Amino acid sequence: MSNSADSSRGPGRRAFRHPARLLTAAVFALAGLIFVTSANTAKGTNIRTDASLLKLSDLIQQRSGKNAQLDETNASVREDIDALVRRDDGTTEENARLKALERAAGTTKLSGRAVAVTLNDAPPDATANPGYPDPQPNDLVIHQQDLQAVVNALWQGGAQGIQVMDQRLISTSAVRCVGNTLILQGRVYSPPYKITAVGDPAALKQALDDSPAINNYLLYVKAYGLGWKVDEHQAVTLPGYSGTVDLHQAEPAK
Template structure:
């Protein structure tokens, strides 16, 4: 009777597995890979659309400048607004900060620190935001994260250890570049309490941190949409 019960249970498991799989391999990660590929494809498509949008915007502005009916003072004010809005290229001395995950097999490198948990070994949203905030605090004239210029409505958001910025997806290492006075920018980075906390994890667990003087550099202008997107109540 015990043997019959074991075979009956095994049969039930086989039937459940067959019914769930429906002819597919349920142990494969293919569905996850397909989702990852889709995200990568959409991110690439969004990048192409941003480039196209930027090119069209340049054409529109070029046509508008031919005869806009404005005075030289109006034109000067418009150029100042464009610079502050981040929609035009910006040149000057630059400082870049690179953040990277720690090795997956990292252990505590300093005495008195506990062995790291998985969350201790990856870059988080607050780490990137701390760098951006410190650079603005240091008088940055413009900032780009990876290959995208930040504007007033840009949101640095992370899901897990993946950065989602203005419709595009990035994986670490993350690079933040700012144009401004290099010494003031680096002083602001060193003075940030949030970055000081991050440096504890750099020293204890090996998270990546690198600050470079890039010299003269040109940041791209923001080329995406400037329309505000916001939630609406469901009727």
């Protein structure tokens, strides 16, 4: 996955060629540089087990797991707080308004008919189907814009609530990608990516069909085998959002 603007995803070939001698010299020079760098870095230590050289991906996965645990703790504490602040003497109208606000905020469970969309990278050995040019690396992976296109289309189709992977989206949620992974509300995910929306299945699927961004993605599905699957479900329950909320003040759009 890439979070680049990716304004033109069409494949292209590099025509630049190096003379053979220049290429050979460059290879030897690069090899020497690698040997010197490796020696200076190691300095008698085992660089494979040096704690300072842990892969960034490992650190991200550790932090993601920690964030998941904190989300669970936060959800439990929030339930306790809600139980303390709720008034038993509230009027029927007040209680109904409170529940409506909770549903709109996405902090309570939501059940109903739904549509689930699954996107995936192309197979590692993917080649172009007949009639299409050879793919470039960016043509074979899910991009941030692809996920955003699906989420936006489902909202446009009247979704009452949306879940990406195992997390409920709220007004402050942002679907972002770093490298080939999805970063959502402090958690890290790898493809395949599943997006589930509760609402009228017919309207949701029509919104997917009408999206120009999704139609562009489907061209790459046909050309290079990227994953695309749309399922309809009669009964789905989305979890309520249980993370922290950074929004302290908001004004309606004018």
